[in-house]
């Protein structure tokens with residue numbers, strides 16, 4: 624991955640590092656949120672990943688694109704995403720052949736913000752009040768009284784909100800990278816194309832210098 628990063632321009636490298644820093648902070652906060660609320664995903668549950676509504680920005684998918692190109696999987700991945708264009712669910716979801724509702728994320732370490740924060744953060748409305756939205760399974764568990772939102776919002780510890788992190792993301796040079804949410808498969812496709820193009824450009828520059 625480092626070799627590929629070195630072939631990118633300084634601005635791209637910087638943006639990718641910033642995204643990875645945000646992911647690092649998200650993981651710390653969601654872990655804290657999970658500890659405070661005792662919320663956890665059911666083992667091997669893949670319901671969220673099967674939703675056609677999962678969205679991410681191209682910027683969020685750049686680290687995964689770099690990783691795929693560094694493993695020489697960039698081109699095959701691009702071709703497969705295009706072939707499976709009609710498939711609405713995330714390309715990286717690896718379903719369990721024995722249980723349609725279960726599976727695993729094939730890009731867990733590199734997954735975008737929504738995949739890290741959904742169910743493990745709060746939303747703030749325009750009146751400043753907090754709301755929690757999780758998946759059906761988690762909401763069902765909460766209905767049984769697993770955590771008290773009022774108590775949580777009244778505590779002095781800062782709360783994990785989706786907006787905090789999306790704002791940090793949009794602060795990364797918005798003119799150069801797209802931070803608009805797209806269907807996740809489109810976002811990874813464009814991120815792969817962007818990194819592929821930058822790598823080609825680097826190769827051309829090297830050839831010209833020779």
Ligand code: SF4
Pocket residue numbers: 671672677713714715716717727728729730731734735738807
């Ligand atoms: S990136 Fe991983 S966690 Fe996110 S939707 Fe795809 S398979 Fe699920």
